[in-house]
Amino acid sequence: MADLWITFSVIQHHYPLDSKVTLKLEDLSDVEGTYDYSDEDGHVICISTAVDADQRAEVLCHEYAHACVNGYYGPEANAVWGVCYSGLYRLIFGEH
Numbered sequence: 001m002a003d004l005w006i007t008f009s010v011i012q013h014h015y016p017l018d019s020k021v022t023l024k025l026e027d028l029s030d031v032e033g034t035y036d037y038s039d040e041d042g043h044v045i046c047i048s049t050a051v052d053a054d055q056r057a058e059v060l061c062h063e064y065a066h067a068c069v070n071g072y073y074g075p076e077a078n079a080v081w082g083v084c085y086s087g088l089y090r091l092i093f094g095e096h
Helices: 004-014 053-068 077-093
Strands: 021-026 033-038 042-048
Touching: 004 021, 004 053, 004 077, 021 053, 033 053, 042 053, 053 077
Parallel strands: 021 042
Antiparallel strands: 033 042
16 A cells, blocks of 8 residues: 555656645545646645545546646547556556
8 A cells, every 4th residue: 555645745756747736635526536727726636535545546646647748638638648647657556
């Protein structure tokens, strides 16, 4: 089990972003995590408190990948996100 806050620190070190990143644990309904960006708040990642502690790092990788590709709307946008997510996943969990 990867500790969420250590995972967040490692990810930020290896995949730094252009502005502030905030990680929150919140009571979210119907989703495991969310990602949002605004000029005022920067990158905001929320992870549901309903997600088991041992799964939160994986949700963080998923949402952080959205932050990494924020603003990219070109061809194959989903593939670009997938490559980023794969890199984040391997960084934290190794090859699978």
